[in-house]
Amino acid sequence: MKEKIDLLGAGLIGSLLAIYLKKRGLDVTIYEKRQDWRNSNKSSEGRSINMALSDRGWNALEKAGLKEKVLPYTLPMSGRRIHDEHGNTYFQPYGKENQAIYSISRNVFNELLMDEAEALGAKIYFNHKVENVNVAKREVEFCLKDGSEKRMTSDVLIGSDGSYSALRNAFQSQVRFNFYQKFISHGYKELHIPPTASGDFALDPNALHIWPRGKFMLIALPNLDKSFTCTLFLPFEGYKVSFENIYDDRDVSQIFKTYFNDAFDLMPNLLADFKNNPTSALINTECYPWTENNALLIGDAAHAMVPFYGQGMNCGFEDCFILDKLIEKYGTSSWDLVFEKFQKKRKRDTDAICQLAMDNFKEMSDNIADPKFLIRKKIEAKLHELYPKEWQPLYSMITFSNMRYSEAYAIGKLQEKVMDEVMKDPDVPKNWNDLDYAAIVEKVETSGEV
Amino acid sequence: MKEKIDLLGAGLIGSLLAIYLKKRGLDVTIYEKRQDWRNSNKSSEGRSINMALSDRGWNALEKAGLKEKVLPYTLPMSGRRIHDEHGNTYFQPYGKENQAIYSISRNVFNELLMDEAEALGAKIYFNHKVENVNVAKREVEFCLKDGSEKRMTSDVLIGSDGSYSALRNAFQSQVRFNFYQKFISHGYKELHIPPTASGDFALDPNALHIWPRGKFMLIALPNLDKSFTCTLFLPFEGYKVSFENIYDDRDVSQIFKTYFNDAFDLMPNLLADFKNNPTSALINTECYPWTENNALLIGDAAHAMVPFYGQGMNCGFEDCFILDKLIEKYGTSSWDLVFEKFQKKRKRDTDAICQLAMDNFKEMSDNIADPKFLIRKKIEAKLHELYPKEWQPLYSMITFSNMRYSEAYAIGKLQEKVMDEVMKDPDVPKNWNDLDYAAIVEKVETSGEV
Structure with missing residues (x-):
């Protein structure tokens, strides 16, 4: 008899996990709240959000044999292109010459992964909204599209059901669940830059575009159809430029003309988009334990992060990769053991990336436009150039390596401390190129903190 | 027409709040999950826990005209009596000569407050378990004792329903609720020391007794019937002495004989109590906002803390006191305004006391038995003696004053920093009496952090 395993949520993480589990010969069923939007014109949630695939994500896809299939749907972005308020732009490479992060449409990607999971024999039930989970009995109650109810009892249950996970909600009423x-x-709102009249990209397609404005910012990621998906991040309230202060079209136009004038010129549907697209909130969640009674939380259900490090999906994919390695090692005779090993190993890493994602908003929206910050980045780049192994930028350790997030975090904190010291010297803007770089690297090396 | 206000939970906070609101001429109804246990032999939850009333609590009771009524049910505890492993005891006064905290039975106190609330015209419905709250409609669904359902729509709704608040659960599915x-x-387990054969207290009744043992401890508070209610705090797991390692009577006896031998001799029912009383978990919760659409969280529902500063009830009573003052100031024509003012003013204070309660476990279970800590306390006591206004001990600011918790917290942090410096001197154990006390106080005074 094959072993049966049930997943809640056929999003990116649930679908990739189903692929891994099918490849291990298990009997996999996914229950998905949404309808099947493949072969329809509608996107899953009216959202056209783009994801940025980086090394951890690729690594997990490769192990599942999907790298080559996914690649054609992606566009490499080799750096940030910063747009200042005068319309000037500056390019900041993310890493070395051949390093990039890859823009891909969430919907297209999700469809591809669901197709793969089904092709391997996973069964996906759509229109199954979880109403209630009894963790002790591993019993799930669904509400179907016609309003009828359905019950399912699971041998092994995995919640890949995202930031507002129903399984996690059920865990929360268990004793001693930390949340x-x-x-x-x-908050954020999605907007759109269509291709130019001549059918071309309106901006450099090999970059993630950022209009950093301190307390707020606009970003844009390229799409295969030569459009860009833009995301406007604004405070909900408490500032002059905030969602609460935008009442009508005039306010929208005014803000875009004042702060994002070059983008404004490329956004013919700005006013309609702004009106029709929802304003969404951004949540960070952390919890523990992730497992109870042969049930497990994974991906955003276990650790939802804000999007400012571009790691939410990559981290969830890495979850799948690590879980699969543990199944490889310990087999499937004791899921509790596998799940316990998984949470013990992984929790500190997801805590680290959640924290980095939270901290990175300031870097994206504020620091990257600050001259002193740019000098700091130049020094760090030179440190990396001179001592490629001893000094790796934090961004690279997170984005272009598979080093544990917690380790990268700890090294990053150490580098930060050393750089804070370096930057205290008022002459740095003049003499940054002639610093004693060996001594700086030495400071990180000899510190006992890592 | 009188204004109608509905409270969830007739515990200590709900009952006191009902009294305040009745005195403001409002129409008050309380819905309570439990049955009415007054005039029955059963306690509310099979628990006999004692509370420690201190100044903030008394202050709130006094404003409600209840101080004289409550006093006869209390026993003053003017300090801690520390029991070491050899059966020696040491007395540490909590404050000045006339200062004490007051032991009172939770059940007796709760009954008294419910009686008062009813006498003033508040209606209490018992056996009303909240099944669901619709925050937008302010509609509450109850499950009654006979299994039937009842719905109620509220004009103004207050959740005084404790650490596992149903109203807070409903808030949690609202957008942008931080939790x-x-x-x-x-965890903890309640135990009991009966009166002696001659009908007397088995221990000094004017103290809170503590058996501090590092990672665990036992405490005892006196009751009017000359018994003591004891609470054993142990790690759930991961240590030799922990709940997971106690399998049978022999383990219980062994631990008590080894670590609490003098108490063991006074506990004839130890083994039965240990078996019959539940092992309970300890939760800390913080959330924000506390109010939404004319509904408010108060007391533990808004901020549940661990019991190690003895402030949970006192803080909840102070909540009622402050809310009442805001009603006095702003009237009842805009509850949203009153509730908004309340949360804005109060949140930072409850955050501070939650943190202090968390930190104080170490002080109670570990530090108070450490010689170096005792010298530190002596220096602080002398600082207070020499400079009674400039140096007030943190414990006194929290327990014997009505200073804002957040202010006390900030001053306490500053004192801690200064004392850390003082204690770095290796000669302190010898020369602590001859330090430059004026200079120490000066350091706190001149620091810019408060």
């Missing part, structure tokens, strides 16, 4: 959810002060 | 719940590594 933390925080909404940040900013 | 944090953490269970600490320790």
Whole structure:
């Protein structure tokens, strides 16, 4: 008899996990709240959000044999292109010459992964909204599209059901479940830059575009159809430029003309998009334990992060990769053991990336436009050039390596401390090129903190 | 027409709040999950826990005209009596000569407050378990004792329904509700020391007794019937002495004989109590906002803390006191305004006391038995003696004053920093009496951090 395993949620993480589990010969069923939107014109949630695939994500896809299939749907972005308020732009490479992060449409990607999972024999039930989970009995109650109810009892249950996970909600009424959810002060709205009249990209397609404005920012990622998906991040309230202060079309135009004038010129549907697209909140959640009674939380259900490090999906994919390695090692005779090993190993890493994602908003929206910050980045780049192994930029350790997030975090903190010291010298803007770089690297090396 | 206000939970906070609101001429109804246990032999939850009333609590009771009524049910505890492993005891006064905290039975106190609330015209419905709350409609669905359902729509709704608040659960599915719940590594079990054969207190009744043992501890508070209610705090797991390692009577006896031998001799029912009383978990919760659409969280529902500063009830009573003052100031024509003012003013204070309660476990279970800590306390006592206004001990600011918790917290942090410096001197154990006390106080005074 094959072993049966049930997943809640056929999003990116649930679908990739189903592929891994099918490849291990298990009997996999996914229950998905949404309808099947493949072969229809509608996107899953009216959202056209783009994801940025980086090394951890690729690594997990490769192990599942999907790298080559996914690649054609992606566009490499080899750096940030910063847009200042005068319309000037500056390019900041993310890493070395051949390093990039890859823009891909969430919907297209999700469809591809669902197709793969089904092709391997996973069964996906759509229109199954979880109403209630009894963790002790591993019993799930669904509400179907016609309003009828359905019950399912699971041998092994995995919640890949995202930031507002129903399984996690059920865990929360268990004794001694630690939980933390925080909404940040900013919300976001998706907008759009279509191709030019001549059918071309309106901006450089090999970059992630950022209009950093301190307390708020606009970003844009390229699509295969030569359009860009833009995301506007604004405080909900408490600032002059905030969602609460935007009442009508005039306010929208005014803000875009004042702060994003070059983008404004490329957005013919700005006013309609702004009106029709929802303003969404951004949540960070952390919890523990992730497992109870042969049930497990994974991906955003276990650790939802804000999007500012571009690691939410990559981290969830890495979850799948690590879980699969543990199944490889320990087999499937004791899921509790596998799940326990998984949470013990992984929790500190997801805590680290959640924290980095939270901290990175300031870097994206504020620091990257600050001259002193740019000098700091130049020094760090030179350190990396001179000592490629001893000094790796934090961004590279997170984005272009598979080093544990917690380790990267600890090294990053150490580098930060050393750089804070370096930057205290008022002459740095003049003499940054002639610093004693060996001594700086030495400071990180000899510190006992890592 | 009188204004109608509905409270969830007739515990200590709900009952006191009902009294305040009745005195403001409002129409008050309380819905309570439990049955009415007054005039029955059963306690509310099979628990006989004692509370420690201190100044903030008394202050709130006094404003409600209840101080004289409550006093006869209390026993003053003017300090801690520390029991070491050899059966020696040491007395540490909590404050000045006439200062004490007051032991009172939770059940007796709760009954008294419910009686008062009813006498003033508040209606209490018992056996009303909240099944669901619709925050937008302010509609509450109850499950009654006979299994039937009842719905109620509220004009103004207050959740005084404790650490596992149903109203807070409903808030949690609202957009942008921040929530944090953490269970600490320790649990507790209630035990009992009966009066002696001659009908007397088995221990000094004017103290809170503590058997501090590092990672665990036992405490005892006196009761009017000359018994003591004891609470054993142990780690759930991960240590030799922990709940997971106690399998049978022999283990219980062994631990008590080894670590609490003098108490063991006074506990004839130890083994039965240990078996019959539940092992309970300890939760800390913080959340924000506390109010939404004319509904408010108060007391533990808004901020549940661990019991190690003895402030949970006192803080909840102070909540009522402050809310009442805001009603006095702003009237009842805009509850949203009153509730908004309340949360804005109060949140930072409850955050501070939650943190202090969390930190104080170490002080109670570990530090108070450490010689170096005792010298530190002596220096602080002398600082207070020499400079009674400039140096007030943190414990006194929290327990014997009505200073804002957040202010006390900030001053306490500053004192801690200064004392850390003082204690770095290796000669302190010898020369502590001859330090430059004026200079130490000066350091706190001149620091810019408060």
